[in-house]
Amino acid sequence: MLRAKKQTVPFKGTKEQENQLKQVIKELRDEKGCLMPIMQKAQDIYGYLPIEVQKIISDELSVPMEKVYGVATFYAQFNLMPKGDYQISVCLGTACYVKGSGNIFNKIKTTLKIDSGECTPDGKFSLDACRCIGACGLAPVMTVNDEVYGRLTVDEVETILQKYA
Amino acid sequence: MEMVNIKINGVDVQAPQGSTILEAARLANIEIPTLCYLKEINAIGACRICVVEVKGARTLVTACVYPINEGMEIFTNTPKVIESRKKTLQLILSDHDKKCTSCVRSKNCELQKLCHDYGVDDADRFQGVANKFELDDSAAHMVRDNNKCILCRRCVAACEKTQGIGVIGANERGFATFIGSAFDMDLADTACISCGQCIAVCPVGALYEKDNTKEVFDAIADPKKHVIVQTAPAVRAALAEEFGYPVGTDSQGKMFAALRRLGFDKVFDTNFSADLTIMEEGTEFLDRLNNGGKLPLITSCSPGWIRYAEHYFPDFLDNLSSCKSPQQMFGAVAKSYYAEKNNIPKEDIVCVSVMPCTAKKFEIGREDQAANGVPDVDFVLTTRELARMIDRAGLMFDALPDEEADAPLGLGTGAAVIFGATGGVMEAALRTVVEIVTGKEAPSLDFVDVRGIEGVKEATYDVGGTTVKVAVASGTANARKVLEAVRNGEKEYHFIEIMGCPGGCVNGGGQPIQPASVRNFVDIRAERAKVLYEIDKNNPLRKSHENPAVKELYDTYLEKPGSHRAHELLHTKYKARDLYK
Numbered sequence: 133m134l135r136a137k138k139q140t141v142p143f144k145g146t147k148e149q150e151n152q153l154k155q156v157i158k159e160l161r162d163e164k165g166c167l168m169p170i171m172q173k174a175q176d177i178y179g180y181l182p183i184e185v186q187k188i189i190s191d192e193l194s195v196p197m198e199k200v201y202g203v204a205t206f207y208a209q210f211n212l213m214p215k216g217d218y219q220i221s222v223c224l225g226t227a228c229y230v231k232g233s234g235n236i237f238n239k240i241k242t243t244l245k246i247d248s249g250e251c252t253p254d255g256k257f258s259l260d261a262c263r264c265i266g267a268c269g270l271a272p273v274m275t276v277n278d279e280v281y282g283r284l285t286v287d288e289v290e291t292i293l294q295k296y297a
Numbered sequence: 298m299e300m301v302n303i304k305i306n307g308v309d310v311q312a313p314q315g316s317t318i319l320e321a322a323r324l325a326n327i328e329i330p331t332l333c334y335l336k337e338i339n340a341i342g343a344c345r346i347c348v349v350e351v352k353g354a355r356t357l358v359t360a361c362v363y364p365i366n367e368g369m370e371i372f373t374n375t376p377k378v379i380e381s382r383k384k385t386l387q388l389i390l391s392d393h394d395k396k397c398t399s400c401v402r403s404k405n406c407e408l409q410k411l412c413h414d415y416g417v418d419d420a421d422r423f424q425g426v427a428n429k430f431e432l433d434d435s436a437a438h439m440v441r442d443n444n445k446c447i448l449c450r451r452c453v454a455a456c457e458k459t460q461g462i463g464v465i466g467a468n469e470r471g472f473a474t475f476i477g478s479a480f481d482m483d484l485a486d487t488a489c490i491s492c493g494q495c496i497a498v499c500p501v502g503a504l505y506e507k508d509n510t511k512e513v514f515d516a517i518a519d520p521k522k523h524v525i526v527q528t529a530p531a532v533r534a535a536l537a538e539e540f541g542y543p544v545g546t547d548s549q550g551k552m553f554a555a556l557r558r559l560g561f562d563k564v565f566d567t568n569f570s571a572d573l574t575i576m577e578e579g580t581e582f583l584d585r586l587n588n589g590g591k592l593p594l595i596t597s598c599s600p601g602w603i604r605y606a607e608h609y610f611p612d613f614l615d616n617l618s619s620c621k622s623p624q625q626m627f628g629a630v631a632k633s634y635y636a637e638k639n640n641i642p643k644e645d646i647v648c649v650s651v652m653p654c655t656a657k658k659f660e661i662g663r664e665d666q667a668a669n670g671v672p673d674v675d676f677v678l679t680t681r682e683l684a685r686m687i688d689r690a691g692l693m694f695d696a697l698p699d700e701e702a703d704a705p706l707g708l709g710t711g712a713a714v715i716f717g718a719t720g721g722v723m724e725a726a727l728r729t730v731v732e733i734v735t736g737k738e739a740p741s742l743d744f745v746d747v748r749g750i751e752g753v754k755e756a757t758y759d760v761g762g763t764t765v766k767v768a769v770a771s772g773t774a775n776a777r778k779v780l781e782a783v784r785n786g787e788k789e790y791h792f793i794e795i796m797g798c799p800g801g802c803v804n805g806g807g808q809p810i811q812p813a814s815v816r817n818f819v820d821i822r823a824e825r826a827k828v829l830y831e832i833d834k835n836n837p838l839r840k841s842h843e844n845p846a847v848k849e850l851y852d853t854y855l856e857k858p859g860s861h862r863a864h865e866l867l868h869t870k871y872k873a874r875d876l877y878k
């Protein structure tokens with residue numbers, strides 16, 4: 133088995149998605165510098181670029197998978213992990229950070245057993261750190277999808293997560 | 298060639314049009330340091346150690362990639378240049394594990410030498426947070442320690458371009474950048490072919506072979522063990538480099554003397570089993586040629602190439618000769634024929650081989666490489682490890698006499714010694730095959746068309762009325778070209794020699810590491826190959842089938858090439874391997 137990095141969520145790609153990607157590759161493959169655009173399209177199709185998807189790109193283009201992975205990890209626009217149904221984002225900007233958002237971030241990590249940028253195996257929650265979202269008056273702040281939670285304490289974290297579980 | 302007039306440090310210099318500043322300066326006997334640049338391998342102008350001043354240019358320019366033009370005035374050693382190089386080094390050191398005393402490359406590390414040359418008195422000048430990387434020691438043949446990596450990317454270029462493999466590359470960006478594999482897989486889980494070309498080009502101690510010197514010292518010290526050693530042809534073409542001799546020094550005599558003084562019970566030679574390989578492989582070739590067997594036959598001496606075929610060209614596995622590599626044939630014979638003849642239990646024999654190759658370390662653990670129920674070969678040392686043992690044992694290499702290998706498994710012909718250079722196996726095979734078929738010696742024993750360092754060579758020979766088309770490729774990127782041409786019907790051959798490393802074993806991943814300052818100006822492949830052709834020329838025996846020890850082995854033990862017993866001992870099988878585990 134592939135010892136893929138941080139791959140906590142089982143791959144759920146469909147045959148349709150694969151055909152769609154192969155079609156994209158067929159259309160773009162002869163253009164110079166086609167790797168990036170293909171990877172962007174692949175991310176549009178799957179939402180992220182797990183090993184299974186990078187393998188298709190690598191096989192179809194006959195480029196080493198490391199080449200694809202190198203590009204995927206170089207540019208911040210590419211995700212190696214899917215986003216959860218509930219996307220948690222904790223502000224680690226200065227204002228939030230001095231008010232203890234780091235502790236809140238860590239609490240979520242231990243509660244959900246995932247790292248920054250990862251997604252729980254059931255696909256429910258994903259976690260990211262973000263820079264200032266302009267709600268410094270409410271520091272420390274986190275968001276779950278479009279919901280904003282301000283003046284948070286570490287103790288509140290579990291109750292909030294339970295709302296979505 | 299059109300020449301361009303320039304001035305370097307105030308002195309008039311003429312250099313060919315199209316030269317870089319680096320090359321032109323060299324013609325004027327001025328050295329400019331390089332780290333990321335390595336001739337024919339990497340030219341990315343990234344590290345900026347090679348900066349020089351050019352009159353009229355706003356900033357310092359990188360000499361390794363900057364072309365000269367008429368009237369250019371270049372300054373290579375102004376205080377500004379020297380200060381810039383020093384600062385570049387200090388920045389590298391700010392994220393570098395500086396434990397030189399325990400580093401395998403200490404004494405021939407390019408970074409260490411430059412720090413010394415540029416008077417880096419404060420190695421911690423820019424020290425801040427440093428990366429901490431885990432060691433990757435998953436592979437059978439090598440270790441990657443990214444804490445010593447300076448991100449020059451020479452290894453990446455060697456793997457991807459020279460070898461056409463590309464299992465390593467730069468991951469992440471900025472300060473977090475490191476060299477690794479897709480999804481940070483262990484190297485052992487990738488389709489790395491163990492060639493070690495990445496090690497051979499690394500300027501520092503970030504890449505090195507798995508060291509077995511301690512195990513070998515221990516075996517020698519164990520009175521119950523009968524420890525024998527074999528040395529591959531290419532080792533003698535390079536070993537002396539480790540002791541300061543120039544590239545292209547014949548080390549054969551001192552090598553045998555050193556091995557004897559290290560305490561090996563018998564000092565043998567892989568040349569013996571290279572001759573044996575020719576007998577088996579030549580027979581196999583004629584059999585396939587005459588009986589409608591699978592052609593082209595492709596040689597199987599290079600375990601890097603074999604792994605490449607298994608991962609990347611599984612549709613060619615039936616084309617591979619079933620012959621084990623000379624290293625493995627040697628072990629199989631030593632632990633049967635030699636053991637029985639001398640009444641030594643095979644379990645007590647420790648078979649050590651000194652190889653120019655890291656893939657040999659992988660090979661000894663392959664399936665079907667234990668013909669006598671014990672491993673054919675127990676330990677593989679690279680040429681570099683042998684040099685380490687000689688140093689550790691306090692042997693003064695300069696003062697060693699020239700000695701010979703022991704009989705019988707130390708006897709080899711000129712045909713065997715050229716196995717170490719690309720084209721050598723083909724030439725050795727032709728010398729024997731032509732004579733078997735025609736019953737007469739070939740008009741010339743020198744098959745010069747298959748010599749030389751070109752990546753792909755072709756020739757056509759008349760073998761007793763049959764036209765035989767041969768090809769020779771070295772470096773797996775070149776092997777790919779040949780195989781693709783065969784696969785799509787563009788080319789047809791009867792016999793192909795493939796070596797995993799560019800130039801063949803003389804340039805193997807286990808050979809002494811020459812710094813960029815040498816490699817940019819000396820073709821180490823050609824210089825080392827010359828040593829082998831010279832030894833061949835001076836050997837009274839130049840045809841494998843005339844090796845008396847090999848003849849005796851057949852007469853008294855194996856019966857004839859391709860016999861049942863020969864197959865049990867000397868042949869093997871291959872299997873398709875995945876691209877990712």
Ligand code: SF4
Binds near residue numbers: 398408501
């Ligand atoms: S890589 Fe070079 S500079 Fe770094 S620790 Fe090793 S010898 Fe010293």
Ligand code: SF4
Binds near residue numbers: 456
């Ligand atoms: S050993 Fe060869 S195949 Fe493996 S990483 Fe190094 S250069 Fe690439």
Ligand code: SF4
Binds near residue numbers: 446451499500503
């Ligand atoms: S491992 Fe060696 S060759 Fe590769 S990038 Fe690092 S320093 Fe350069």
Ligand code: FES
Binds near residue numbers: 332334342
């Ligand atoms: S930039 Fe010239 S050697 Fe690196």
